[in-house]
Amino acid sequence: MIKASVIVITYNGRHHLDACFRSLEKQSVEAHETILIDNGSQDGSADFVRRNFPRVRVIESKTNLGFAGGNNLAAKEASGEVLVFLNDDTEVSPNWLERVLSPFDSDPRIAIVGCKMIDFFHRDVEVRVLCDLFGSAINDGIPRTPASHGYADVFYVPGFALAIRTAVFREVGGFDDSYFMFAEDIDLDWRVLLAGHRMVAVRDAVVYHKFGGSVPGAQIVAAEARPFRTALWKREMGERNLITTVLKNYHAWNLAWVLPSYFGIYLLELLFFLARQRPDVVRAYGRALIANLRGLRRTLRVRRGIQAMRRVPDRTIIRQTRMGSVKLLQARKTGFRIEISS
Known part of the structure; x- marks a missing residue:
């Protein structure tokens, strides 16, 4: 299977990290490497991970580079063929990584893979992201549907759980550092599509996300x-x-x-x-x-x-x-x- 570098970004998110990394330890396939990028945290996040998850490679930034800059820094240090970006306020199902990596082996045109997104606090709620031609997106909560095999082409894969071929990430220039955070993921997705690559979402790669956990203000639009x-x-x-x-x-x-x-x-x-x-x-x-x-x-x-x-x-x-x-x-x-x- 293709080698993956899982990159978890955090900023004062120590209270999220135990659950996130424990779910990564339970994966059915092992990542090539797991990296924590600590964006200048002041809550001891880096030391907590070093102490409790010694196999995780910790990269510390002295300042908060934002989602874009922090992930770019980690991507430069990563050695996997695929970069798997993951927010600290997530947990993943045991077969998540295996399912996420599968499309990369099946079709060389696929450059980005996304997941089936579930509300962490209401696990009967599935989240579909609706994105318009202006790049605006909302998290739309719907009743959870059964997981099924396969994947579908999409326009937008959110950055909180996004896998991308390392070569393509570098080809298109990575995240735009000037964004700091917000819309840096849709911008990356857009450039990858413009370059002629495919982007898909896997129906049975489940990620549980605390929407608004890392950054206050994210919210699911309820029925x-x-x-x-x-x-x-x-x-x-x-x-x-x-x-x-x-x-x-x-x-x-x-x-x-x-x-x-x-x-x-x-x-x-x-x-x-x-x-x-x-x-x-x-x-x-x-x-x-x-x-x-x-x-x-x-x-x-x-x-x-x-x-x-x-x-x-x-x-x-x-x-x-x-x-x-x-x-x-x-x-x-x-x-x-x-x-x-x-």
């Missing part, structure tokens, strides 16, 4: 209408990175209609929060836009490299997205009750 809660800083960083992702990855012809559509929804959001007397949210959206204007020169430089490696047209990728805006879908599902903490 029943209830408020959607997130944080102001997350919305600002998320919007900033989504704009950058769209600018980098679409062909110029499609940017001519995608950008106006994106900012049309953006304007609706601003009007919504103004009506809710939330000028702080409006200012956060404004800062996200200003950050993109300031970073436009770099974005255009990176964009040229991405477009140069393009092997497939945008329409091939767009067909795999959800039509319409998932932000509007989320608003409807929550009864337009969106609560953003300052």
